[in-house]
Amino acid sequence: MGALQATVICFILLQTCSITAQDGEWKSATATYTKQRDDSIITEGACGYGDLHKTSYGKYSAGLSSMLFNRGSTCGGCFEVRCVDHILWCLQGSPSVILTATDFCPPNYGLPSDYGGWCNFPSRHFEMSEAAFSEIAERKADIVPVQYRRTKCKKVGGIRFTLNGSVYFYQVLITNVGLDGEVVAVKVKGSKTGWIPMGRNWGQNWQCNVNLAGQPLSFEVTTTSGRTVTSYNVAPANWRFGQTFGGKQF
Template identity: 80%
Template structure:
C-alpha cells in the first residue's frame, strides 16, 4: 500500500470516528457527582487543564473535575457536559434541572477506598467533581446524608463569549500557549502556530490545554490554527503583535 493510499484510509477512519463521537454526544449516560466545598462556593484552583484562576478564565463555578474515564488524559479539557441529578426523590431537585459544566480538572482515583464508598473517581467510574454552588442547582446538598448523587450527563456545545484566547508562555526556545474559551465542542485536538517568518508549525500537547513547540518566535506577529474534536478548524491571523511578551493573553476568532 502506498503512502497516499494509507493517508486517505487514515483520514476516512478518523472522520468516521469523529462522526460516531458526535452522534453519541446527545445521548444521556449514567454517572455520579460529588462537590468540593470552597469558601466562595466555586472551584478556583488551577486544575489539571492549566487554566489558572477559573474565574478569570470565565469558567468559574461551572468548572468540574472528571474521573479518568471522562478526562481521557487531558483531551477532554474545555469540553462541555450537561449534568442532571436523577433517580433519587430526596436528593434530586424537583424537575431534575441541569447545569452545563466545563472540564477543567482531573479527579484522581483513590484505590485505597472502594469504588462505591469514597473511591468515586476510580476506574472505570464516570464521575464529576463539581463546585458546591453548581451542585446546589441540581441537588439538595443540605441533607446530611448527601455526599454523592446519581446523575446523567451528555456532551453539549460550549457557549462562549468572545473569541478563543491564547495565553503565551515559555521561554526563547520553548514556546508554549494555553488555549481557552473554546466554543463548539470545547475540546482542542490540534494546534498550529505561525510567525511572520515561518510557515504553519504543528504544536504538541504538553499537558491539559497547554501546547508547545521548540522554536524562537520572538519579534514576529503570531497566528494560530485550532482544530476541535469534531474536526472543524479555525485560523486566527496576527492575533499577537510583533512585540508580544510571555504571560500575555490574546483573543482570536471563535468557532
C-alpha cells in the same frame, strides 16, 4: 456509521476521536462537590487553566474521573448534567447545569467506588463546585446519581491565547473554545515562519521549540469534530510572555 464502527476506526488510525461529542444521548454517572472559596472551583487543575474565574469557567467547572477525562483530551469539553432517581437529594424537576471539563478527579483505590473512591476506574464521575452542585441537588448530599450528555460549548468572545515559555521554548494556553470545546491540534505561524505544528504539553497547553520573538503570531486551532478556525496576527510583534490575546471563535 455506528458508534462501534467509529470507535474501531479511531483506534486503528490512532487518532483522537470523541464519539460522545456528537452524541446527545443521556448516560449514567455520579456527582459530588468540592467546597472552595465562593462555592467555586478556582484552583489550577489538570487542564492547566489556572484561576478558573479569570479564564471564564468559574463555578461551572468540573473534575472528571479517568473514564471521562481521557488523559486530558476532554479538557474544555462541555457536559449537561442533571440529578436523577433520588427523591431525597435531587431537586424537583431534575434541573440541569452545563459544566466545562477543567480538571482530573484522581482515583482512590483505598476506598470502595461507592464510598469515597468515586473516581475509581471505570466509574463515570463529576466533581463539581458546590455552587453548581446546589443547582441540581441538595447541598447536604454526599454523592448523587446523575445523567450527563455532551453538549456544545457556548462561550462569550473569541478563543484566548495565553503566551508562556522562554526564548527557545514557546507555549500557549488555549481557553474559551466554543462548540466542541476540546482542542486536538494547534499550529502557530510567525511572520518569518510557515505553519508550525505544536505538541500538547499538558491539558490545553501546547508547545513548540522555535524562537518566535519579535514576530506577530497567528494560530490555527482544530477541535474533535475536525473543525478548524484560523486567527491571523493575534499577537503583535511586541508580544510578551504572560500576555493573553483574543482570536476568532467557532
